[in-house]
Amino acid sequence: MDMLDRDGLTESEFLQRYSPGDYERPSVAADMVIFTVTDADADSYRKLPEKELRVLLIRRGGHPFLGQWALPGGFVRPDETTEQAAARELQEETGVDDVYLEQLYTFSDVGRDPRTWVMSCSYMALADSSQLQLQAGDDADDAAWFKVSYRLLRERKELIDGGFIKALQYELRLSSGEVELAAVVERTVTAKPASTATSYSIISNDGLAFDHAKIIAYAVERLRGKVNYTDIAFNLMPKLFTLTELQQVYEVILDKELLKAAFRRKVADLVAETDHYTENAGHRPSRLFRRNMEDYR
Amino acid sequence: MDMLDRDGLTESEFLQRYSPGDYERPSVAADMVIFTVTDADADSYRKLPEKELRVLLIRRGGHPFLGQWALPGGFVRPDETTEQAAARELQEETGVDDVYLEQLYTFSDVGRDPRTWVMSCSYMALADSSQLQLQAGDDADDAAWFKVSYRLLRERKELIDGGFIKALQYELRLSSGEVELAAVVERTVTAKPASTATSYSIISNDGLAFDHAKIIAYAVERLRGKVNYTDIAFNLMPKLFTLTELQQVYEVILDKELLKAAFRRKVADLVAETDHYTENAGHRPSRLFRRNMEDYR
DNA sequence: TGAATAGTGTCTTTTAGACAGTATGAC
DNA sequence: GTCATACTGTCTAAAAGACACTATTCA
Numbered sequence: 001m002d003m004l005d006r007d008g009l010t011e012s013e014f015l016q017r018y019s020p021g022d023y024e025r026p027s028v029a030a031d032m033v034i035f036t037v038t039d040a041d042a043d044s045y046r047k048l049p050e051k052e053l054r055v056l057l058i059r060r061g062g063h064p065f066l067g068q069w070a071l072p073g074g075f076v077r078p079d080e081t082t083e084q085a086a087a088r089e090l091q092e093e094t095g096v097d098d099v100y101l102e103q104l105y106t107f108s109d110v111g112r113d114p115r116t117w118v119m120s121c122s123y124m125a126l127a128d129s130s131q132l133q134l135q136a137g138d139d140a141d142d143a144a145w146f147k148v149s150y151r152l153l154r155e156r157k158e159l160i161d162g163g164f165i166k167a168l169q170y171e172l173r174l175s176s177g178e179v180e181l182a183a184v185v186e187r188t189v190t191a192k193p194a195s196t197a198t199s200y201s202i203i204s205n206d207g208l209a210f211d212h213a214k215i216i217a218y219a220v221e222r223l224r225g226k227v228n229y230t231d232i233a234f235n236l237m238p239k240l241f242t243l244t245e246l247q248q249v250y251e252v253i254l255d256k257e258l259l260k261a262a263f264r265r266k267v268a269d270l271v272a273e274t275d276h277y278t279e280n281a282g283h284r285p286s287r288l289f290r291r292n293m294e295d296y297r
Numbered sequence: 298m299d300m301l302d303r304d305g306l307t308e309s310e311f312l313q314r315y316s317p318g319d320y321e322r323p324s325v326a327a328d329m330v331i332f333t334v335t336d337a338d339a340d341s342y343r344k345l346p347e348k349e350l351r352v353l354l355i356r357r358g359g360h361p362f363l364g365q366w367a368l369p370g371g372f373v374r375p376d377e378t379t380e381q382a383a384a385r386e387l388q389e390e391t392g393v394d395d396v397y398l399e400q401l402y403t404f405s406d407v408g409r410d411p412r413t414w415v416m417s418c419s420y421m422a423l424a425d426s427s428q429l430q431l432q433a434g435d436d437a438d439d440a441a442w443f444k445v446s447y448r449l450l451r452e453r454k455e456l457i458d459g460g461f462i463k464a465l466q467y468e469l470r471l472s473s474g475e476v477e478l479a480a481v482v483e484r485t486v487t488a489k490p491a492s493t494a495t496s497y498s499i500i501s502n503d504g505l506a507f508d509h510a511k512i513i514a515y516a517v518e519r520l521r522g523k524v525n526y527t528d529i530a531f532n533l534m535p536k537l538f539t540l541t542e543l544q545q546v547y548e549v550i551l552d553k554e555l556l557k558a559a560f561r562r563k564v565a566d567l568v569a570e571t572d573h574y575t576e577n578a579g580h581r582p583s584r585l586f587r588r589n590m591e592d593y594r
Numbered sequence: 595t596g597a598a599t600a601g602t603g604t605c606t607t608t609t610a611g612a613c614a615g616t617a618t619g620a621c
Numbered sequence: 622g623t624c625a626t627a628c629t630g631t632c633t634a635a636a637a638g639a640c641a642c643t644a645t646t647c648a
Contacts, residue, residue, distance in 0.1 A: 003363045011411075014360035020413040024375045025322035028405075028416060046620085046625060063311035066300045078321045078414050081405045100492040106403045106418050108325075108378045114308075116317040117375050119325060121403050121416075128491065164590050191590060194425065195397040195532055235492055244627075261629075262610060283625040284618040293461050293488060343598060343648085541600075558602075559637060580598040581645040 026108075026117040030085040031073030031212070032056075033104070033122065033219035034094065036129040036145070037236045037249050046282030051248040052147045054129075055174065055216060056093065057181075057208075059142035064114045065209035069174075069181055071216070072143075073120070086123040093143065095133060100126040100235035105218055112211045120211075124219045126235035146174035146181065150220040151255065153184060163191040169203060172217055182206045183213035187221075227253050231270050234291045242278060242286040243271070323405070323414040327382040328370030328509070329353075330401070330419065330516035331391065333426040333442070334533045334546050343579030348545040349444045351426075352471065352513060353390065354478075354505075356439035361411045362506035366471075366478055368513070369440075373418070383420040390440065392430060397423040397532035402515055409508045417508075421516045423532035443471035443478065447517040448552065450481060460488040466500060469514055479503045480510035484518075524550050528567050531588045539575060539583040540568070 002010055009017070034056040039049035057069040072093045076085040083101060091097045104122040112118065154169040166189045174181040184203040189196065200214050208216075226232045233249050247263045272292040277285040299307055306314070331353040336346035354366040369390045373382040380398060388394045401419040409415065451466040463486045471478040481500040486493065497511050505513075523529045530546050544560045569589040574582040 005359050005363055009360065011360045011363065015411055018412050020324070023372070025324050026373070026375070027317070027322050028325065044625095048626075062302050063306065063308045066302055066308065075320070076323070076405065078323070079407060081407065082403060082416070083405075098489065098491045101494065103402060105400060106379060108373065108380075108418070110376060110378065114312055115315050119379070119418075121405070126492075131491070159590065162590070192395065193536060193588075194395045194428070195423075196528075197398065231493075239490060242627090259611065259613085260627090261612085261631095264628080265610085280620080281626075282620055284620090284627050286627060291490075293456065293459070341598095345599075539600085556638065556640085557600090558604095559639085561601080562637085577647085578599075579647060581600050581647090583600060 024117065026119045028076045028082065029073050029118055029120050030076055030082045030089060031071045031120045031122045031215060032086050032090060032093075032125050033071060033216055034090065034099075034125040034127060035148075035219070035223065035236065036127045036132060037252060038129045038145070044282075048244065048248075048281075051245070051252045053252045054145040055148050055219075057144060057146050057174070057176075058093070059144070060209055061142070068207055068209040069144075069146075069179075069212075070209035071122075071212045076121070082121040083123070086121075086125070090125055094127070096127060096131055100232070102222075104215070104222055107211055107215060109211060120215065122215045122218070124222060126223075126232065128236060128238050130238045144176040144179065146176040146179075148216070148220065149173040149175075149255075150217065160192075162193040165190050170217060172213055172220075174208075174216075179207075181208055183208055183217075185213055185217040187217075223253055231291070234270070237291070240274060240276060240288040240290055243267070243289060244286060246271070246289070321414065323416045325373045325379065326370050326415055326417050327373055327379045327386060328368045328417045328419045328512060329383050329387060329390075329422055330368060330513055331387065331396075331422040331424060332445075332516070332520065332533065333424045333429060334549060335426045335442070341579075345541065345545075345578075348542075348549045350549045351442040352445050352516075354441060354443050354471070354473075355390070356441070357506055358439070365504055365506040366441075366443075366476075366509075367506035368419075368509050370417070379418040380420070383418075383422070387422055391424070393424060393428055397529070399519075401512070401519055404508055404512060406508060417512065419512045419515070421519060423520075423529065425533060425535050427535045441473040441476065443473040443476075445513070445517065446470040446472075446552075447514065457489075459490040462487050467514060469510055469517075471505075471513075476504075478505055480505055480514075482510055482514040484514075520550055528588070531567070534588070537571060537573060537585040537587055540564070540586060541583060543568070543586070 004010060005014060036054050037051050038054055040052050042049040056072060058072050060066055060068055060070050072089055074089045076082050086101060102124050104124050106119055106121045108119040150170055150172050152168060153171040156167045158165045167186055169184055169186045172183045172185060183205040186201050186203050189198050202213050205213050227250060236249055243264055247258055251258055270292055271289040274288050274290055276288040279285060301307060302311060333351050334348050335351055337349050339346040353369060355369050357363055357365055357367050369386055371386045373379050383398060399421050401421050403416055403418045405416040447467055447469050449465060450468040453464045455462045464483055466481055466483045469480045469482060480502040483498050483500050486495050499510050502510050524547060533546055540561055543564060544555055548555055567589055568586040571585050571587055573585040576582060
């Protein structure tokens with residue numbers, strides 16, 4: 001390119017002389033909602049264990065939010081993308097690097113970090129629990145996998161002039177052993193004649209650092225939204241699994257029971273059967289399946 | 298909170314003494330893909346005009362990418378969210394402030410801005426064209442509304458060890474009067490046994506600044522994805538519209554013809570009929586509808 | 595009257611929901 | 622045989638696709 005600008009400079013001349021101004025810049029953190037699905041303790045050896053959706057949190061060892069629980073994350077460096085920063089943190093926290101990673105949303109509320117101007121570019125990671133070391137307190141950090149519950153608590157709709165406001169409050173409950181965290185997050189849809197806007201806010205929060213309740217709520221909603229029309233759930237499954245296990249994963253994500261026959265029809269093209277079966281259960285063995293890579297939509 | 302950290306400080310003491318380190322921070326820009334739908338010139342007064350999906354671009358008056366076309370946007374300031382920055386830029390560029398705004402994705406590729414470290418937090422805005430001044434060259438800037446075409450160009454699938462790579466190339470064409478811009482963007486899905494990853498890359502680019510071809514492609518895909526299961530399209534409609542116009546908007550977004558009867562069934566609950574009709578068309582008048590705000594799902 | 599669009603009726607196909615039935619291995 | 626789960630068959634209901642038909646205005 002040889003175009004000259006107002007000062008008669010070429011692009012390379014311009015770039016050589018360019019110096020960034022000294023206006024303020026934010027720090028950008030990559031924070032991660034790492035989901036996995038684990039087995040609950042079975043009541044009896046004959047019953048199948050229930051599945052639980054879990055998320056990794058880290059107990060803060062310093063101010064601010066000392067003693068509270070936060071999502072794993074860290075600051076993005078100049079030589080990497082936000083995604084690479086997320087993958088790097090994930091590797092450091094969990095020791096795995098080959099997991100599903102999806103950018104969620106960039107949170108930038110003023111004052112969301114009391115120290116300084118920090119934006120959070122958040123990611124959702126999905127990992128098969130059999131590849132993870134699930135023990136808490138692995139690092140010097142106090143890390144733990146929390147069971148996730150996210151349920152509609154209250155619903156309010158109000159008609160306004162030519163539109164409406166709809167507010168949905170969801171209760172987020174996180175539990176790990178003795179530790180119980182809870183928060184209420186509200187999603188508000190404001191529909192006006194010309195435009196519709198959606199906003200999230202934290203109504204109450206007990207034990208979660210920063211605005212991380214909002215980020216986790218956003219992640220659960222994204223996961224629920226995608227589970228039905230994508231094959232995202234397979235990122236939570238081991239290589240071989242039974243169709244009942246796959247259904248349990250869908251159910252624990254959606255917090256809703258599904259009908260077996262309909263579920264099997266729905267996933268029929270997504271899975272491929274193998275010649276392996278489960279063994280030594282107190283009941284009929286189940287065929288093991290793997291993800292079907294051949295005819296992907 | 299009166300918890301003390303390792304140094305024996307309370308949270309407020311900690312914050313008072315806190316000083317941000319001098320490590321490098323990125324600039325964060327809010328860039329916007331502003332969509333609207335306009336009428337093409339009708340062949341005959343008796344025929345209905347076709348609809349066109351349009352996006353606002355600004356011709357760069359300085360380096361880098363001098364003379365090329367870029368999305369409107371600007372840097373986020375410390376006292377505002379990325380969304381507020383986007384809304385502010387939108388107001389400055391188009392004079393409207395009551396439009397639909399949705400965060401898309403944060404692009405952070407290293408070197409995406411040749412000057413310095415800049416991330417782009419991108420937004421999609423949807424506006425009713427009757428509220429906009431559609432003339433180009435409104436500001437001192439050279440601004441124009443480009444007709445958007447986004448079509449699948451090539452599809453490639455390759456089976457790899459235990460997984461596959463699927464690459465979809467889309468051609469993005471933007472035209473405004475004599476100006477024609479074109480780019481090819483590839484979406485690559487890499488499915489491995491443990492995880493699936495999706496990435497976007499620019500294959501070719503003629504006339505678009507920065508990585509904005511990728512951002513526009515991402516916006517079109519988001520819009521197409523949401524049009525079928527949300528009421529997002531109403532943000533592109535005037536207060537009163539015919540069902541044929543609504544269908545045309547769906548069709549121009551999806552780049553696909555829809556069946557009239559099925560379409561009307563689908564949107565039946567989303568619209569409310571009025572007692573007004575179109576007038577002076579060269580054919581039977583059409584009932585005007587408005588968006589139904591009463592029974593929102 | 596005819597060109598062009600508005601709007602409806604109905605048949606078929608597909609998909610989802612519901613539920614009952616049979617099958618099988620460990621004890 | 623019994624328990625618990627595996628797996629299948631089939632009826633019904635709802636949604637989507639396809640297409641033809643009638644209705645209405647204006648030049």
